Amino acid sequence: MLLDNTIRASEEQKDQLAGDIQMLKKAAQEIAVIYKKQQQIISDYQKYKTLSDIANGTKETDYISFERYVLAIYYEEIIEAANLRFQQMTNNRYLLLRKEDKGKGAGAKGLDLDVFDHYTGQTRSVKTLSGGEGFKASLALALGLSDVMQSRSGGIQIDTLFIDEGFGSLDPESLDTAIEALFSLNSCGRLVGIISHVEELKTRIPVHIKVDRTTEGSTAKIIL
Incomplete structure (x- = not known):
C-alpha cells in the first residue's frame, strides 16, 4: 500500500515535470524567435544610426554635417x-x-x-x-x-x-x-x-554718383 502511493506520487510528479518541460521548450522557442527579431532590429538600428551620425556630423571624427x-x-x-x-x-x-x-x-x-x-x-x-x-x-x-x-x-x-x-x-x-x-x-x-570714400577712385572711375548730406537731407548727383 505504501509502495503504491509512492509510485503514484512519483508518476504524478513525472507528469507534472513533463508538462513543465514542454512549457519550457515552448517558451524557449518563443524566446529564440523574439531574440532573432531583436537582433535584426538592433542590426537595422546600428545601420540607420551610423547613417544618421554621418548625415548629421555628430560623430567625433572627420565627419561634417x-x-x-x-x-x-x-x-x-x-x-x-x-x-x-x-x-x-x-x-x-x-x-x-x-x-x-x-x-x-x-x-x-x-x-x-x-x-x-x-x-x-x-x-x-x-x-x-x-x-x-x-x-x-x-x-x-x-x-x-x-x-x-x-x-x-x-x-x-x-x-x-x-x-x-x-x-x-x-x-x-x-x-x-x-x-x-x-x-x-x-x-x-x-x-x-x-x-567708397576713397578719393583716388573718383579719378579712376569715369562715371560716378556723388551723394552729399545736408541739413535738409541728402542729394545725389551723377558725374560724367
Whole structure:
C-alpha cells in the first residue's frame, strides 16, 4: 500500500515535470524567435544610426554635417572660380584652399578656408592675411560666387554687382589690381558699382554718383 502511493506520487510528479518541460521548450522557442527579431532590429538600428551620425556630423571624427557636405561641393566650384581672380589680384602669390583638417567634432566645420602662399610654399589660415589681402580674397570670392551662380542659373544673367567699401585698406599697387579686375568685368558687359570714400577712385572711375548730406537731407548727383 505504501509502495503504491509512492509510485503514484512519483508518476504524478513525472507528469507534472513533463508538462513543465514542454512549457519550457515552448517558451524557449518563443524566446529564440523574439531574440532573432531583436537582433535584426538592433542590426537595422546600428545601420540607420551610423547613417544618421554621418548625415548629421555628430560623430567625433572627420565627419561634417550632410548640409555642409552638399554646400562644400558648390563651395569647391566657387573657390575654383575665385582663384582665377585672386591670383590675378595677388600676382599669382596666393591660392585659396578649402580646409580639409576638420579635427574633432567637425560637424560645425567643413567650410573653413586656408591660403597657399607660393612665395613661402606654405599653407596657412586666411585669417593671417593682411587687411588688403583679406579684401582681395573677399572680392575674389564674391566674384567667384557670381560666376558660379550665373553658370548654374539656366541662362539667367547677373549683370550688376555692387561693392561696399574695403578699398581704403589697399595700398596703391593693390588698388590698381583690384580696379583692373573690376574693369575686366565691366568690359564683359557687367555693371559694377563701387560704394567708397576713397578719393583716388573718383579719378579712376569715369562715371560716378556723388551723394552729399545736408541739413535738409541728402542729394545725389551723377558725374560724367
